[in-house]
Amino acid sequence: MRACVGDRIVIKGHDVGDRDRDGEILETRGAGGTPPFVVRWDDNGHETIFFPGSDAVVQHLGPPAEEHVAIDVAMRSEHQHLWQLADRVLLAADSLDEAPPDDAPPDLLHEVFHDLVQDVLPHAAAEEQVLYPRIAELLGAPDAMKAMSRQHVELDRLVARLGRLREDALVHGEAAPQRNLRQTLHAVHEVLTLHLASEEELYLPLLESRLTLRQRQELAASMDEATDRARHVGIEPVS
Ligand SMILES: [Fe+2]
Ligand SMILES: [Fe+2]
16 A cells, blocks of 8 residues: 555444544655555644544545655665565664573564565565566576575574564573573574565566566556555565
């Protein structure tokens, strides 16, 4: 789901007789106009940060929305956000060095874990569903993306491990596993940055050279829909 400032967001009533709830989008905080949105609600005038569910739709009331951007542009924009997240993963690892061993993990660790689950895993799931099959088709080799898919599995495994280590420290009150957390954060950074660079250097040029602009716009729209679906389903890292 993408929106522009000034668009309307409408949440459909769940039961017969329920009124729709709507508001104005004041700000988009995700990459390329994606959620979360800052919304001013018509019914009470309050402004909140809103993560749309499957019952929410965006209405473009201004001039006609521009054509969907091409997949190479959309991916670079999305990846820019993920590169920044990779930097924050390293910062979170460094911040552990500064904390006393028995301290609770700092907020930055919570934030990067949340963003890895909300942004990286749905992005990878959409690539598995939409992008990688298309690249394999273009290359005429069904197994062409196997090595890249294996990196998605590794990212999933590392995010799950990060979640377990956080839980051990936060919920079960075990001594903060600083060393394990730090190692896992470094591993997430290494796999994520290698993976993003590989996609950008090896596969985006292929899409640019082999697909028409219209095909690349359609692919971007399909990726958007698949990413939204993965977010709504609530991708959990494998345990
Ligand atoms: Fe990927
Ligand atoms: Fe990607």
